[in-house]
Amino acid sequence: MTNRDLVNEERLGVVVSGSLTKGVEVRLDSSTSVEDMVVGRYVTIEGEKRRFFGMITDVTLEATDPKVAVTPPDISDPLIAEVIAGTTTYGKLHVSPYLTISSDAVSILEGPQPVKTVPAHFSMVKLASQRDVELVFGSEDEKQFYIGTPLDMETKVCLNVSEFAKRSNGVFGKSGTGKTFLTRLLLIGILQKQAAVSLVFDMHNEYGWEGRDERGHKVKGLKQLFPSRIAIFSLDEESSRRRKVNTDFVVKIGYDEIEPEDIGLLRQTLNLTEASTQAIYQLAREFGQRRWLGSLLSMEDGEATKELISKLNIHESTYRNLRRGLEKLRRFPFLVEQAPDNSVQRILDYLERGINVILEFGGYEDYAAYILVANMLSRRIHAQYQEKMEKAMGDDTARPRPLVITIEEAHRFLNPELSEQTIFGTIAREMRKYNVTLLVIDQRPSGIDDEIMSQIGTKITCLLDNERDVDSVLAGVTGRSELKSVLSKLETRQQALIFGHAVPMPVVIKTREYGSVASYKEFASPASSERRQKSEKDDLWAE
């Protein structure tokens, strides 16, 4: 046993009360300092028959005599201070047990199991050892991706990426807490373990070629790390060229590709009235689904127009409002009368070949452009997937590669008003049925429809301090109030709480490093780093 193991095996205290639903209370030994106990750390509880694995979710100060609070003892006397600490006044931990680790044959085969009971009175509580953590969170292999380390430990916390990609997932956190870094890691994980192909709608051009960290230093994007497995699509060729990014394809969208529903989503952004959105459908009936926008934008003010709108029973002011709103679309150079190439087909071709597509928005950091393009492309890609999937089911042929669509600022698509209309609402709800899932990135999760939130499989959240956001992320999770205290105490950078489908229990991690030369190397060839570690381990044993 190494030195560190010995330290980790130190006894913290004993279980004094608790329940399965509320977690157990642990009275700290007087030798344990309350200040060393950090919310989010792992402990093991040695029960009579099995070991419990849990997380510290709260730390409280207690006193045997309530009068201590009224007349505090004279702690300027070191003797009195030392005597009182841990006896009359003591620390108490609130521990939520999540898993049991037993030593019988079945549990060794099946790994840690969810808890169904609580440890007996006065069971000993220790800090979890590296080995325990490894047992629970696995080690890196062809399915598990190393995403970070637990607090104050060097063990790896691994995410089961193939399970992860099977459902829609969310990355939350207020701005500047490292959502983008986490997302890059997740995308690399999905790519590395070949769990799915990704389509990223990259609003701020951070994923493809290069991004910047908080201090303004450049960090490599995915294309630089995996040149052959990533294709960068761009909406704004100019901007890409200025940033010296080699784009694989420039996306142009024809007016004929925009459907009335797409504009419906932009109602608020384009400042359209309800009547105007209704009018679009009338116009689409008049001109046809594919020609309405082009025709409308080319309409001249004159008698013919007046006649037409009166024929369609559209009010003059409604028409003006609609016209004003849609004129804004002309500002987007990527919208053209007739697109030279079929962007959707191009994206699908790349995805089919297993190449991940990152669509940069260049200079169009505009919600209207983002919502319009992301929704339109996803809708059509989803339709194709649906078709392929149904065909595959009918013919018993190979199913299309699982696809993960990454969207930022998700509350703009998935808010309660729009989630019924956007394709993303549908994808989130129908889950893995058609092999398409979402990776939702957002800083205001409270803006996302509750129904969608409840469908999100794994939630990875950095610090959130708005009460409503915290509530919405934790809605429906067991042990909610405990996790809430953990979540609100995360550090602003490089820390995240992961819970849900892809991890056996909620876990606070210090995010894996991204940005150093060594980290790039490890991403590029995880196998070699594993081999290296293995040989290091062998060396250790050899000694």
Added chain:
Amino acid sequence: MEIVTKVGEVIEANTKEFVAQCYQLHEPPPLGSLVKTKDAPGKIYGIVYHAETHSLEPGRHPIARGEEAKEEEEIFRNNPQLAKLLCTDFRALVVGYGEGNKFHHYLPPKPARIHNFVYLCTLDEVRNFTRSLDFLSLLMEANLAVSMDEIVAASLRYFSQAYDDQQAFLVKAGKELALLLSGELKRLNSILRRLK
């Protein structure tokens, strides 16, 4: 090895305590010190909680004699009978007994016998006896004429002399007291303040 000092002889005994008369007038063992009787089956340990010097005959009270004397010792020099007419007694609360090398921190099966010699324990013995602090509960529960808090503090101060790290012993004992006195913060505080 320290010399075992014989300090007196038991003149009254019951299960809970014993009274011993000192061989030397005015020289009882210090308050809170650990004394023992060496009896055939085992030793009985007690903590000195009270000492008193009085006239041997209840009817004869001492009177003031030193009006002419320059020093107090002169009184005793001029009246050598005084040393025989006065005596010093001390009372010890039984806190355990020993059989062979084993200590039991609870009451002995039989009380001490009259005329048992009483010895002051050496520091080695004190250290061995106080390895377990269970005697504190016997001490705290005793209902004596003297303030128990005083006795506890005095004995802990006395015992701490047997340790190299006095502070560590006092902290350990203090923590034991804190457990016994949970809910009685004021009392705990007053004892702890007397430990200095």
